[in-house]
Amino acid sequence: MTLLIALLGWAVQAADPLGHAYWNAVYKFWQAPAPSSIVVVNGVDANELGVAGEARLLDIVRGAKPARIYLDFKLQGVPAGTGDAALRGSIARLDPNAAFVVRSTKNDGFNAASFNFPDPDLVGRHPIVLSAWSVNFLFFAESSPNSIVLGGQRYPTLSTELAGGRGGLFGMLYPDFAVEPQAIRTIPARLLLSSHAPLELLAGKQVIVAGSGQATGAAYFGHQMPSPYAFDVAGAASLERPFPISLTSLPLLSLVGFLLWWSRGKPQRIRNRAYLVTVGLVLAAPVALRMQGIVCYPDTALFAVLVFGCIRLWQKRTRKIQHTSASGLPNMLALSNSALPVGCDVVVAAIARYEEILATLPMELHGECAVQIARRIGAGSGAAEIYHSDGGHFAWTEEARPLDMQLSHLEGMRALFAAPLQIGVNTFDINIHFGLDRNEGVESATRVNSALASANEALANGRTIELFEAHRLAEAPWELSLHARIDEGLRNGDIWLAYQAQWDLASNSICGAEALIRWNHPTRGPIAPDAFILQAERAGRIDALTYWVLDQAAIAACAMNAKGRRFQMSVNLSGQMVDKPELVQTFAEIVARRGVDPSLITVEVTETSGLGNRTAAIHNLTQLRQLGFRLSIDDFGTGEASLAYLADLPSDELKLDRRFVAKIVDNDRERAIVSSTIGLAHALGQTVVAEGIEDAATLALLRSMGCDHAQGYFLGRPKPLTAFEHDYDDAGARAFGHV
Ligand code: C2E
Ligand code: MG
Ligand code: MG
Numbered sequence: 001m002t003l004l005i006a007l008l009g010w011a012v013q014a015a016d017p018l019g020h021a022y023w024n025a026v027y028k029f030w031q032a033p034a035p036s037s038i039v040v041v042n043g044v045d046a047n048e049l050g051v052a053g054e055a056r057l058l059d060i061v062r063g064a065k066p067a068r069i070y071l072d073f074k075l076q077g078v079p080a081g082t083g084d085a086a087l088r089g090s091i092a093r094l095d096p097n098a099a100f101v102v103r104s105t106k107n108d109g110f111n112a113a114s115f116n117f118p119d120p121d122l123v124g125r126h127p128i129v130l131s132a133w134s135v136n137f138l139f140f141a142e143s144s145p146n147s148i149v150l151g152g153q154r155y156p157t158l159s160t161e162l163a164g165g166r167g168g169l170f171g172m173l174y175p176d177f178a179v180e181p182q183a184i185r186t187i188p189a190r191l192l193l194s195s196h197a198p199l200e201l202l203a204g205k206q207v208i209v210a211g212s213g214q215a216t217g218a219a220y221f222g223h224q225m226p227s228p229y230a231f232d233v234a235g236a237a238s239l240e241r242p243f244p245i246s247l248t249s250l251p252l253l254s255l256v257g258f259l260l261w262w263s264r265g266k267p268q269r270i271r272n273r274a275y276l277v278t279v280g281l282v283l284a285a286p287v288a289l290r291m292q293g294i295v296c297y298p299d300t301a302l303f304a305v306l307v308f309g310c311i312r313l314w315q316k317r318t319r320k321i322q323h324t325s326a327s328g329l330p331n332m333l334a335l336s337n338s339a340l341p342v343g344c345d346v347v348v349a350a351i352a353r354y355e356e357i358l359a360t361l362p363m364e365l366h367g368e369c370a371v372q373i374a375r376r377i378g379a380g381s382g383a384a385e386i387y388h389s390d391g392g393h394f395a396w397t398e399e400a401r402p403l404d405m406q407l408s409h410l411e412g413m414r415a416l417f418a419a420p421l422q423i424g425v426n427t428f429d430i431n432i433h434f435g436l437d438r439n440e441g442v443e444s445a446t447r448v449n450s451a452l453a454s455a456n457e458a459l460a461n462g463r464t465i466e467l468f469e470a471h472r473l474a475e476a477p478w479e480l481s482l483h484a485r486i487d488e489g490l491r492n493g494d495i496w497l498a499y500q501a502q503w504d505l506a507s508n509s510i511c512g513a514e515a516l517i518r519w520n521h522p523t524r525g526p527i528a529p530d531a532f533i534l535q536a537e538r539a540g541r542i543d544a545l546t547y548w549v550l551d552q553a554a555i556a557a558c559a560m561n562a563k564g565r566r567f568q569m570s571v572n573l574s575g576q577m578v579d580k581p582e583l584v585q586t587f588a589e590i591v592a593r594r595g596v597d598p599s600l601i602t603v604e605v606t607e608t609s610g611l612g613n614r615t616a617a618i619h620n621l622t623q624l625r626q627l628g629f630r631l632s633i634d635d636f637g638t639g640e641a642s643l644a645y646l647a648d649l650p651s652d653e654l655k656l657d658r659r660f661v662a663k664i665v666d667n668d669r670e671r672a673i674v675s676s677t678i679g680l681a682h683a684l685g686q687t688v689v690a691e692g693i694e695d696a697a698t699l700a701l702l703r704s705m706g707c708d709h710a711q712g713y714f715l716g717r718p719k720p721l722t723a724f725e726h727d728y729d730d731a732g733a734r735a736f737g738h739v
Contacts, residue, residue, distance in 0.1 A: 019299030020138055026287055027222025032178035035237050038162055039205040040186040040229055044073040045212050055086035060192050062094055064202035069094060072101035073211030075118040096125055101158055104132035112150050131158045131232050133218050141218040141231050143172050159235025162206055168244035174295045175234035181226035184233050241293025249297035256301045260308055279305050327370035329388040335395050336445035344397040345438045348451040350459040352431035354392025369423050380413035395448060410434045410465050433458035434465045486541045490548055495519045497552050498718035502711045505703050510731050512568030515553040516718045537576045546577055547586055554594035556721055570602040579616035584623045598628035606634040625650050654681040658692020665697045675705045
């Protein structure tokens with residue numbers, strides 16, 4: 001990965017500035033003397049010396065007997081047949097090997113157009129040497145060819161000539177920037193002309209007679225832009241080293257790649273060392289190699305170690321985030337972010353009263369507590385890694401066994417916690433609850449959260465294991481936003497009330513109705529109340545619904561009672577609501593606001609999720625009854641709504657559950673139960689309502705048993721208020737049967 005980024009960096013030259021900064025820093029400190037065989041006579045400029053002065057200077061230099069002279073000043077202004085005859089004479093008198101230096105006017109792609117040759121007539125039989133430098137993207141001189149072919153003729157470059165004809169390997173040479181431009185021996189032309197400089201300085205040397213006007217535009221590492229000849233001198237100096245060659249950046253990059261690859265999976269300490277060695281190597285190797293004349297660019301290698309370092313730092317940081325500080329165990333986030341193994345269940349264990357346990361321990365033992373629990377879980381499950389989050393949750397993955405085996409496996413693990421935990425001087429009993437997610441294929445984070453929610457549910461309900469069912473996953477987003485959706489449904493009329501008639505069997509007339517909630521969801525269609533009442537209870541929205549139902553039902557009760565006959569309106573009250581402290585007050589307010597006598601309202605207590613606080617529930621029901629509300633025990637004979645209810649709850653009415661009622665025609669046992677229940681209820685002074693009557697036979701049987709009121713599809717389906725009113729008005733004339 002790092003290598004890939006490095007190669008990419010190499011391709012887009014993102015690493016160049018790094019190498020650039022590197023060489024600039026290196027050559028600031030690494031300074032070598034210039035070759036002593038080279039002397040520059042500078043300041044040779046026709047404007048300053050006059051052409052005659054230049055001519056005289058050449059004679060003086062020639063007279064000093066140098067090894068070779070290089071004419072590196074502007075001669076383009078001296079065309080054939082014009083100019084100063086003296087200068088021509090001086091040039092002609094020079095040794096035949098005195099060379100003309102022609103500098104490239106470009107920094108790359110050298111061809112005939114890059115060079116302005118002096119007049120051939122002026123050059124005569126003297127050789128021409130070239131100076132041409134390729135530059136990097138920041139214009140720093142990088143390389144020069146040993147020689148260049150122009151118009152079929154090969155010209156050597158000044159550097160190779162200064163190095164006595166030696167060139168770099170593979171036809172290229174690379175300037176040695178360690179050569180300090182200021183250290184190149186120079187003698188100003190003026191001093192020579194005024195005989196102020198000893199001529200011995202030039203004897204036997206390679207003398208570059210340099211003008212001041214020829215700037216290359218190239219830059220020199222570690223220094224300000226020097227005079228152009230400095231590059232050629234540096235080039236010549238590089239050729240004195242043993243291996244004048246460039247290895248580019250690949251060998252170093254490969255080495256870095258190898259070292260970082262090698263350290264993979266090694267202990268942290270070794271990895272850190274390997275990294276430091278790599279960095280050191282990348283920094284030192286190019287200089288060491290350069291001393292041998294070998295050019296090796298550190299750019300991409302530096303880029304690679306830098307990227308690698310950043311990635312490591314980032315990983316370290318995330319690892320830190322993914323470990324809980326006190327225990328040192330990886331936290332849930334780490335599990336959520338990991339790819340779960342194929343064929344696994346996610347288990348979360350919730351430890352009961354974990355905070356209380358921690359509260360009794362000194363801070364420094366908190367980690368120890370988590371570690372001990374994790375160790376025990378690890379021993380029971382065999383999981384390699386146990387994840388821990390503050391608040392006493394531990395997560396891991398289990399091989400996905402058949403459900404019954406998985407459940408008994410977890411039961412077995414619970415047994416491991418039968419022995420108390422010993423932390424410091426304290427012993428603790430540990431009560432553990434499990435949440436299990438078996439939804440393979442779902443995102444890790446979702447699975448961890450599902451298992452976590454189930455573990456919390458198990459903890460809250462005192463169960464050992466709670467399974468997160470797959471269908472709940474689909475329902476989860478819906479359930480989580482139910483709060484807002486219910487409010488919206490109430491606002492826009494998607495939630496409404498249906499009324500189902502209750503008949504008085506003695507008078508054969510409608511004596512009341514049960515208000516039943518309906519929800520026509522715009523996208524999900526009609527939602528059965530059984531389903532969303534349960535969800536509303538979970539979402540904590542059942543209060544708003546209940547109060548809204550009572551309010552609407554109270555309005556309807558007013559309307560119905562205004563028709564002249566007494567009309568009893570039943571509403572349902574979820575078991576979960578019964579112990580709510582504000583219940584009685586709110587009910588009283590609603591009926592008062594709507595001007596309804598509370599005795600016209602029957603409150604059916606439905607046990608959907610069990611009674612919460614029984615004492616508070618009984619207290620509330622007693623108060624409601626004192627206010628005048630009638631109380632009914634709904635779904636009698638099912639769940640908790642049994643004899644215990646009848647004994648405890650103050651009530652006026654008992655509603656036989658439709659599951660019994662439906663069977664009385666065909667089934668002797670049910671018939672006996674219903675019949676004796678009616679007797680029992682009457683003995684306790686209760687009215688009996690039978691619900692779920694679907695045929696005439698059932699109705700007839702119930703009547704014969706002495707049942708007081710009847711409700712069911714046979715007598716009338718739940719309907720919107722207007723339709724119900726219509727039926728009610730009709731029913732005055734006709735008795736049962738219009739189903
Ligand atoms: P429940 O209070 O026992 O209401 C009677 C249910 O039996 C109603 O179902 C009604 O439509 C249905 N039913 C009536 N006659 C027949 C029949 O002849 N055959 C059959 N098979 N069913 C019949 P619904 O409306 O689906 O309501 C289901 C449950 O939802 C209710 O049972 C009640 O527990 C709850 N519920 C309805 N509205 C409310 C409400 O406003 N608040 C609360 N807390 N619960 C409500
Ligand atoms: Mg009911
Ligand atoms: Mg019922």
